[in-house]
Amino acid sequence: MHYYHIWSLALALALGACSQYEEMPSGKDYxxxxxxxxxxxxxxxxxxxxxxxxxxxxxxxxxxxxxxxxxxxxxxxxxxxxxxxxxxxxxxxxxxxxxxxxxxxxxxxxxxxxxxxxxxxxxxxxxxxxxxxxxxxxxxxxxxxxxxxxxxxxxxxxxxxxxxxxxxxxxxxxxxxxxxxxxxDTKAYLEGTKVIKQAVTGKALAPLQLGGKQVALSIFGLARQLWVRYDDKSELHPFYYTDEGIKLIKPLTLGGETLEGLKLDKDKATMTTLDGKSKLALQLGKYDLTKDYLRLYFHQGYASDQALSVFNTANDIQWSDTYKAKYKEFIDLGQTPDVSRPSMRLKISEKGDLWDSFQPVYYLDFTSIYGEPNQFHTVRIIQYGLSYFYARRAQEWLLENLLYYSPYTVSEATDGHGYHWLTSPKDNDEFWCKVQ
Structure with missing residues (x-):
């Protein structure tokens, strides 16, 4: 009787297992x-x-x-x-x-x-x-x-x-x-986007009326950001290029009206909203730092106490860092001949643990402000290479200050040496330095 129960149990388990596998998917359902x-x-x-x-x-x-x-x-x-x-x-x-x-x-x-x-x-x-x-x-x-x-x-x-x-x-x-x-063929489309990028980079647009508000627009063509200002707000809206203009990744809606993008007109002097309701003139400022650069001087008599404090603090940060160095008392801002993109660039003055040719470079983008030909605004893009690792603390300090005081005004007047004055309207002209 004992063996009978064992065999009965084994048979039941076997039959149950067969039933389980019969219910599993097979063939195309596996x-x-x-x-x-x-x-x-x-x-x-x-x-x-x-x-x-x-x-x-x-x-x-x-x-x-x-x-x-x-x-x-x-x-x-x-x-x-x-x-x-x-x-x-x-x-x-x-x-x-x-x-x-x-x-x-x-x-x-x-x-x-x-x-x-x-x-x-x-x-x-x-x-x-x-x-x-x-x-x-x-x-x-x-x-x-x-x-x-x-x-x-x-x-x-x-x-x-x-x-x-x-x-x-x-x-x-x-x-x-x-x-x-x-x-x-995609080649023609991609080439078309390059034409648009070249035509609008660094330019500002005439004010746009949207949802009962006057909206100021400027194009950061390298960072692909539309700088938008209305009321007391200042916002960056990412976009991408088409072969006809730019299109916002997320449309801007104010007062029930929406801006989805802008189409470059045939004259390349104006852009029209995608709904066709507004045509806006394009304007490039006098200081287009996507193609040229300014040298900002930071030594006594050439900069305000506020500007000197910013630069000297960056030097102190770098000298107390793991990789010691001090920098020459100027910053190249914009598109220099020996850097592939517009940037903020430093040059080493006193070497501690860094090599003589060390030049930290951080890529920036620049744009104009409509109706203000002597002004420009800047945003950061990205740092290339190991210099970020070696100089990141000092460089971050300089970047955050440069971005905080932007936009900047460059004076028309120059002295006999070709110097201009760079001032920050944001801080009642207390942040200033000579530029060339």
Whole structure:
């Protein structure tokens, strides 16, 4: 009887196990099969676009504005990516099939890398080999440790019914983005965005009437920020370029009226709101620091006590830091000939633990103020390279003060040595220095 109960129990367990496995998914319903099908479907969709897809990459939680990218998925594992901003001169074989033909230099804007899909909190698209137009915005060299804080991994949220839009979320930033099917050659579109950028960078617009308020607008073309002022408010609104103008990532709404973007008119002297209701003149100030620079002097007799205190404190911070140094008593502000972008640049004067050629550089952007040709305003963008690590405390002190006292007025009058006066209207002219 004892053995009978054991065999009865074993038979019941066996029958139960068989019943359990009968209820589990099999064939096309098996979990791994479903996952594989999802991946193959999205890969097939990506490869189905003859001209590829456009993506507005939004780094740094939108604080920098959006970047136009084009992506063409040329195989199940490779994609070619281009951007409105990145390109470089490379040397390639004249004839790949004939090594003796030598090489030639070309300007390359498209770069190929690998990609794959995985399942990690959803269906995830990862570009897993370095691609310069894309990884330019996640490279940690641009201001340690996070660079522009851009994405190279995206979660696929959904696909539009017509299969022309893929909705994504950046895995790093959590920004919502869209990949849109291109209907024509993307090169012409990307070139069009460059034309717009060149035409509007650093310019101010005539005041806009929006929702019963007068709104002042200026364009930070490199940072892709629209500087907006109304009442006692001063705001930055990120945008991205189109081949016709600029479009705000989040529209500005006041009093029931909305500004979504601006279209550059054919004369390139005015811009029109996207609803067509307002045409605004463009104005470039006399001191366009996106193309030129000013040298600000910080030594006795050349600057106010307030300005001297700011600079001397930065020097004290650097000298007491792990990497000791002192700086020459001037700052180059704007586009200098030997730096790739407009910036705030220092030069070393007295070396402690730093090398002689050390020059901290922090990239800035500049814009004009409508009706005030002698004024300019500035915002920070990002620091490139290791100088941020070595000089970050002193540099942050200078940056925060320079930004606090902005905008600035540059006097018309000069002395025999070509000096102008830089003053800050924000602080009743107590912050001032000589510039050249």
């Amino acid at each position: 979990a791994a099969t479903v996952i594989t099908q999802q991946e193959q479907e999205i890969i097939s969709l990506l490869r189905s676009s003859e001209y590829g897809w456009s993506l507005i990459l939004i780094p740094d939680e939108g604080n920098h504005g959006g970047i136009n990218l084009s992506m063409k998925f040329i195989s199940d594992k490779e994609a070619t990516i281009a951007s409105e901003e990145y390109g470089e001169t490379v040397e390639v074989p004249k004839d790949p099939k004939n090594p003796g033909a030598g090489t030639e230099q070309i300007y390359q804007t498209e770069f190929t890398s690998n990609y794959h899909f995985s399942h990690n909190s959803g269906l995830r698209l990862t570009f897993d080999t370095y691609n310069k137009p894309l990884n330019y915005y996640s490279d940690p060299d641009w201001g340690l440790p996070n660079g522009y804080n851009g994405d190279y991994e995206f979660t696929v949220d959904k696909v539009s019914p017509d299969k022309d839009v893929i909705y994504l979320t950046g895995c790093r930033t959590n920004n919502k983005m869209q990949m849109i099917r291109l209907k024509g």
